[in-house]
Amino acid sequence: MVRKRRTELPSGGESSRPQQESSGGGSGGRGFQPRPSKGTAHPNQQHGGGQQGGRGWGPQGGRGGHSVGHSGRGMTPQQQYGGPPEYQGQGRGGLPQQGGRGGMSGGLGVGPSPSIPADLKLPELHQAIHVPYQPGVILPGGTSSEASSSSQPPESSQVSQQSEKLTIEGASSQAIQPVPQSSKSVRFPLRPGKGSIGTKCIVKANHFFAELPDRDLHHYDVTITPEVTYRAVNRAVIGQLVRLYRETHLGKRLPAYDGRKSLYTAGPLPFQSKEFRIVLMDENGSGGQRREREFKVVIKFVARADLHHLGLFLQGRQADAPQEALQILDIVLRELPTSRPSYCPVGRSFYSPDLGRRQSLGGGLESWRGFYQSIRPTQMGLSLNIDISSTAFFEPLPVIEFVMQLLKRDNTSKPLSDPDRVKIKKALRGVKVEVTHRGNMRRKYRISGLTSQATRELAFPIDESGTMKAVVEYFYESYGFVIQHPQWPCLQVGNEQRPNYLPMEVCKIVEGQRYSKKLNKGQIQNLLGVTCQRPQQTEYDIVKTVRHNAYHDDPYAKEFGIIISEQMATVEARTLPAPWLKYHDAGREKDCLPQVGQWNMTNKRMVNGGAVNNWICINFSRDVQDSVVRSFCQELAQMCCISGMAFNLEPVLPPVTGRPDQVDRVLKARYHDAMTRLQPQRKGLDLAIFILPDENGSLYGDLKRICETDLGLVSQCCLTKLVFDGKRRKQSLANVALKINVKVGGRNTVLVDALSRRIPFVSDQPTIIFGADVTHPHPGEDSSPSIAAVVASQDWPEITKYAGLVCAQAHREELIQDLFKTWQDPVRGTVSGGMIRELLISFRSATGQKPKRIIFYRDGVSEGQFYQVLLYELDAIRKACASLELNYQPTVTFVVVQKRHHTRLFANNHRDHNTVDRSGNILPGTVVDSKICHPTEFDFYLCSHAGIKGTSRPAHYHVLWDENKFTADGLQSLTNNLCYTYARCTRSVSIVPPAYYAHLAAFRARFYLDPGSSESGSRTSGTAGGHGGVGGAGPRSTRGPGANAAVRPLPALKENVKRVMFYC
Secondary structure, three states, X not given: OEEOOOOOOOOOOOOOOOOOOOEOOOOOOOOOOOEOOOOOOOHHHOOOOOOOOOEOOOOOOOOOOOOOOOOOOOOOHHHOOOOOHHHOOOOOOOOOOOOXXXXXXXXXXXXXXXXXXXXXXXXXXXXXOOOOOOXXXXXXXXXXXXXXXXXXXXXXXXXXXXXXXXXXXXXXXOOOOOOOOOHHHOOOOEXXXXXXXXXXXXXXXXXXXXXXXXOOEEEEEEEEEOOOOOHHHHHHHHHHHHHHHOOOOOOOOOOEEOOOOEEEEEOOOOOOEEEEEEEEEEOOOOOOOOEEEEEEEEEEEEEEXXXXXXXXXXXXXXOOOOHHHHHHHHHHHHHHHHHOOOOEXXXXXXXXXXXXXXXXXEOOEEEEEEEEEEEEEEOOEEEEEEEEEEEEEEOOOEHHHHHHHHHOOOOOOOOOOHHHHHHHHHHHOOOEEEEOOOOOOOOEEEXXXXXXXXXXXXXXXXXXXXXXXXXXXXXHXXXXXXXXXXXXXXXXXXXXXXXXXXXXXXXXXXXXXXXOOOOOHHHHHHHHHHHOOOHHHHHHHHHHHHHHHOHHHOHHHHHHOOEEXXXXXXXXXXXXXXXXXXXXXXXXXXXXXXXXXXXXXXXXXXXXXXXXXXXXXXXXXXXXXXXXXXXHHHHHHHHHHHHOOEEXXXXXXXXXXXXHHHHHHHHHHHHHHHHHHHHHHOOOOOEEEEEEOOOOOOHHHHHHHHHHHHHOOOEEEEEHHHHOOOOOHHHHHHHHHHHHHHHOOOEOOEEHHHHOOOOOOOOOOOEEEEEEEEEOOOOOOOOOOEEEEEEEEOOOOOOOOEEEEEEEEOOOEOOOOOOOEEEEEOOOEEEEEOXXXXXXXXXXXXXXXXXXXXXXXXXXXXXXXXXXXXHHHHHHHHHHHHHHOOOOOOEEEEEEEEOOOOOOEEEOOOOOOOOEOOOOOEOOOEEEOOOOOOOOEOEEEEEOOOOOOOOOOOEEEEEEEEOOOOOHHHHHHHHHHHOOOOOOOOEOOOOOHHHHHHHHHHHHHHHHHOOOOOOOOOOEOOOOOOOOOOOOOOOOEOOOOOOOOOOOOOOOOOHHHHOOOOOO
């Protein structure tokens, strides 16, 4: 190993700030006029319509093509509702249809449409905070036409988490509860009884009853000097202490240690505070004899942990869960597997090569089997949740071999390119390696980077006079080692201040290191192949793991008096009925009752078919010939017509083939050619169809970014394998038609109960349903922002169409910053904006109704973030409503949707075909709200989808706020029924569609920010994709407001794109 002086200078960066330009107003029409407050000009006289302390929804107007009724682009007159007679010829709102060509027939309660000045700069719907509401004009997409008149970016107000109490005057009959002041005052809703709808059944859950110990638990503080950063070293120190002093100074106690600052015992230690001296042998010692390291350990009594309160909580007699007691029990049960040398702890999971055969994932990675365990408070008492899992680890390969696999090379003679270096550095940063050129002395180092020069170019000073010696020469003279790859760089190890360099070929990756960065598509598929097991096999493996762990022989469990059952919990469940779905009356089947969570479009026509008059096709796959492209496009157009759309069978221009590396030029040239032909006829392009290679890198993201933020064009991408898929062609094309229909403003199906106004808590008064999600960058992407997305239903009572808004925010920030914002404008004073406000305005514009009830499904929140997310986001909802109208306070229900949990449900009898689907999973609609659920709060597990492969994961719904006073049956049935309205396939889906749509929108927006950074999207491969995936993410931040001040905003969505479900 050689050490080289560090000469690199820190690199600089640059940032940019968005600048907003002002644009004009517009006149009002009939509808809710803003109420001028004292000292405020009439809304129509304000500069750009800014809110200067006033409130208002603005008039319900739009452009000529804004189809609030049934006409305009998106559906033709002969394709009106195929519903009951009272709906024929009558628009029911929904997402405003794309258009501008021709007028509009009467919509529901909507006044005349004011004209919009030609020079008016329309706001970008996904940048709601930067382009606030203008009370003079409501745009077709439901956004206001106000734009900032200041050249400076708006400053977000510091919205306090100490939420203000809103006064209520003339509120609805349902009580509006004041927003809690802090987490201490929050009380999540109690369970309103258990549900009764559905067919009763028995299921098994991977929860194992844990008997509550009767021991006194004592908490001690641990201070280790010198302080170390790795838990493994801390554990080694305390392990040595216990071995030396358990029988004496520790009073025969066997303590449990968390690896940091806390130590727990079952009963008191014979001292209040004591200091120990512990000596460890350093594995990285040099010269044949390992170096000794001495540590001072101080153990000091802190407090007794009261298990009495845990018992009261489990009995429902105490509101707050005693987290410390639960944490102690978790630590106790983790002690034994943590102490096993072959076990690698990752979060709450343990992985080991001893727990199952390793499987190669490609690229120098392999999968390890493991298990997850966690103590949970439930209605049956304490339970131990055990699940099987697999994750990616580095293969213990020589670094040279790892790099060869990573770069997919078979020889090392070719020098590395700059992209190769970046890829290697990204993959190996933080990885521990051991040297192999010094015989049995395998000293370990952690990689921090690569050298910029090749090994043959590196030299280092060997004396005070500055005499230099080449690295290649040094290794030959000192160790007799001839470097075989001098053209490759060295690894940089050690710290940044004193970097050391090692040739790659003398290093080997140390075994047992988890790979936490993003997996590529092939690795994900290989990992899914390892983890995809039928439910019966998964159940068997879980029970086998519990028996293998032998909790009855666990010395720590015995010490603390914890007894774990080896039998899975049997739980009462119910299977909710599937809802009837409405299709167009022109089809042979006018309605449909799904069977086992699925149905098809045979003999059915979309309830509202969209119109595609002008379209183009570009083929980017060299494997698809021109004649095949023409034939495929013809089939797709015919399928859209058969399904109920008005789809022109001929494109504007013949399909053309383009090179993927010239996507920008090819796409814009074809768009320009098409518009040159259409503009004299005052027409526009409705759709672009793209054929992509199956492996297309960043091409998909580039196309979506260009179409949606540059050209203002919705598109449908089809993979090459779909073009040549003869077996499933018809079903695949039918699914593509569903996606195209909603992208051009159509509607595929509607709940029959929605049309007949029979959905409890929705049909009786105008109700808007929100979905919200935040997606975070993969681990290792340290500078990428998080993306927040919010969607909201725009058609009441159908609740089928959803408008979506997205925004970038600070890295790993979980609280959605742009729900509501106020800022000071030098001309207009205090200006309000934000995603909730804009979507409420959009709903009002589309339906002619103010929402009187809000149902908010929030995805992606862990239990530890419940309080923070509720306090911040409920406050934002309240303020957004209050900014629109004095005392406007619709009742709110806030529900968290969780898929990243480890509860699995299994049929009680796998051979009973009446209780399982074809994959062996429990039936769709299975709901559990007893025994394994929270002792007192309103939560439930719902498996709303039919399994395809592997073991189904039920969604967990937890109600954090409920002013609508939902019954258990009401919320469970609504949630299950909504899962049948997902637009992209004829299957019920695993999570409620608004949350699913928010997830899709957030992933789509990442393409705008960083093309190619996300692999999720609507590329059609002939099968419907599921929600979720493989791979873990790091902890999510819940920093306060204002944390995203320096985040670059997303590029603007075009106006005609944002009005439709472009993200499908």
